[in-house]
Amino acid sequence: RKEVEQDPGPFNVPEGATVAFNCTYSNSASQSFFWYRQDCRKEPKLLMSVYSSGNEDGRFTAQLNRASQYISLLIRDSKLSDSATYLCVVNGGYNKLIFGAGTRLAVHP
Amino acid sequence: ETGVTQTPRHLVMGMTNKKSLKCEQHLGHNAMYWYKQSAKKPLELMFVYNFKEQTENNSVPSRFSPECPNSSHLFLHLHTLQPEDSALYLCASSPDVPPGNTEAFFGQGTRLTVV
Numbered sequence: 557r558k559e560v561e562q563d564p565g566p567f568n569v570p571e572g573a574t575v576a577f578n579c580t581y582s583n584s585a586s587q588s589f590f591w592y593r594q595d596c597r598k599e600p601k602l603l604m605s606v607y608s609s610g611n612e613d614g615r616f617t618a619q620l621n622r623a624s625q626y627i628s629l630l631i632r633d634s635k636l637s638d639s640a641t642y643l644c645v646v647n648g649g650y651n652k653l654i655f656g657a658g659t660r661l662a663v664h665p
Numbered sequence: 666e667t668g669v670t671q672t673p674r675h676l677v678m679g680m681t682n683k684k685s686l687k688c689e690q691h692l693g694h695n696a697m698y699w700y701k702q703s704a705k706k707p708l709e710l711m712f713v714y715n716f717k718e719q720t721e722n723n724s725v726p727s728r729f730s731p732e733c734p735n736s737s738h739l740f741l742h743l744h745t746l747q748p749e750d751s752a753l754y755l756c757a758s759s760p761d762v763p764p765g766n767t768e769a770f771f772g773q774g775t776r777l778t779v780v
């Protein structure tokens with residue numbers, strides 16, 4: 557089983573749509589979780605950290621379910637500029653950040 | 666600009682060449698990483714350094730040799746590479762704050778082509 561699993565997509569959605577990505581992780585001892593965004597041919601950049609209580613940053617909401625070892629990202633009111641690959645990232649301990657393969661999002665007019 | 670600088674940005678090398686990739690950060694971070702990103706594959710963790718000590722070697726072939734002379738600099742020495750080693754090599758750094766949030770900042774990567 558992969559350490560971090562994501563649906564590769566692509567998710568093709570119209571502007572204004574709400575879209576949700578899911579991610580599962582295998583190491584129950586993992587302590588911290590993140591969503592990164594990677595644009596084509598660019599480096600990954602942190603989108604948001606994921607807290608146990610769930611957290612929101614503008615149009616983006618992240619949720620963590622430790623019991624199910626599951627992380628989600630919800631994007632509301634999608635913009636064209638949201639088109640990118642979204643990477644689920646888990647800290648496996650000792651700063652060992654493990655990346656999922658990413659979910660590709662394409663927002664169209 | 667994330668504060669992590671990688672050079673060179675692009676590199677073409679023959680299979681018998683020896684080259685080095687350089688990464689530099691002045692963010693005061695104590696953890697540095699090398700990742701490999703091949704086309705249509707997830708980022709693969711190669712090496713982790715904490716406080717200049719290697720804490721992770723993710724079964725990387727010996728033709729890749731990391732060096733961390735201080736917590737601001739990280740090198741990846743390359744020799745006798747294979748064409749399948751062609752990829753984007755990303756360096757990252759993060760504060761050493763386990764087990765809390767350890768956001769990683771990435772450099773722009775070195776796009777390596779082995780011919």
